[in-house]
Amino acid sequence: MNLIAVSSHQPITAGDACQDPVLLNDWHVVGYATDFVEGTLYPVRLLERELVAWRSSDGQVHVWEDLCIHRGARLSKGWIKDDKVVCPYHGWRYNGEGACTLMPAAPDETPMKKARAFPCAAVERYGFVWVCLGTPAADIPVFPEWESERFMKVHSGPYVYEANGFRAVENFIDATHFPFVHAGLNGVMDNPDRLEPYTVEETASGLKSSEVRVFQPWGDARGTPLVAFYTYHTFRPLVGYFSKRTQAANAEGQPVTEHSDTFTTFFTVQALDATRSIVRVLASLDVDPRPSAEAVRERADVVFGQDKDIVETQRPERIPVELRYELHHRTDLMGQRYRTWLRNKGITYGVI
Ligand code: FES
Ligand SMILES: [Fe+2]
Structure with a gap:
């Protein structure tokens, strides 16, 4: 002690x-x-x-x-x-x-x-x-859509991950797992997205990516094919966010409309300890047609259940913030920057 x-x-x-x-x-x-x-x-x-x-x-x-x-x-x-x-x-x-x-x-x-x-x-x-637990260094992170009546809000979870909280956040900001972990929903296993280069900048509210484009055959609770443009944001070490702009698409993955809908997700992690976490999610949707809150929750249960199953297998359990311990490709830029960002903040708990 x-x-x-x-x-x-x-x-x-x-x-x-x-x-x-x-x-x-x-x-x-x-x-x-x-x-x-x-x-x-x-x-x-x-x-x-x-x-x-x-x-x-x-x-x-x-x-x-x-x-x-x-x-x-x-x-x-x-x-x-x-x-x-x-x-x-x-x-x-x-x-x-x-x-x-x-x-x-x-x-x-x-x-x-x-x-x-x-x-x-x-x-x-x-x-x-x-x-x-200490003295708040900043206010609670801003969930941008909370005050806007245009967006329906849906809480989902809790999802207990027998896993490290930073691994859970990194999975949330990772676009290349969609065709495999969420095959048939957020991606197509036989035809994975080629990721165009994207950028990540450090802003006053955390790391933020430029748009990452993917095709999603069942991209939200409406159940219709979408081209989705994800903007990822890490508000805090254990609070992530994305805003997803979507356009209706044909089965080949080409947009069939100019109109964009918006779906955002606020992803919070309660780190019980270094290797156990509780994820709670708040989604906001401005999409047409509007799904029921129950349908949004059911889909979230499936998707985060799939994420949990894979994140729980990752070893070492504590996320390596020393980049040389794992391998990073340009398509992993957001995760790579997240790790460096954690290290630069002086985080030693739950990392190696
Ligand atoms: S331990 Fe004695 S009253 Fe709480
Ligand atoms: Fe996922």
């Missing part, structure tokens, strides 16, 4: 897990807003830290270290009484501010000031609950 890194406001266990400031000071999705119902305690794992989440009667979601400062018992094994978290060991009660308000063995005494929970920053946005 690394006690040196533990400040007076952190639990004694904080030194055991991820120490990368870039990850600790970033926002991570730990659930859908609807997962957290008032009156229940929810254990949450993030970057090897054990947390407890609960919703108080004012609607606020709280996420704390899953640890009672008294004797280190797990608060998530306790319960909620009178809008306060009750520790299951000696019954200390903590209010929504994290302050202990009652020590049952001395009910007439005011609990000492240090009798406090260890709260993390927690915010609800885009239908997700986001947590920062």
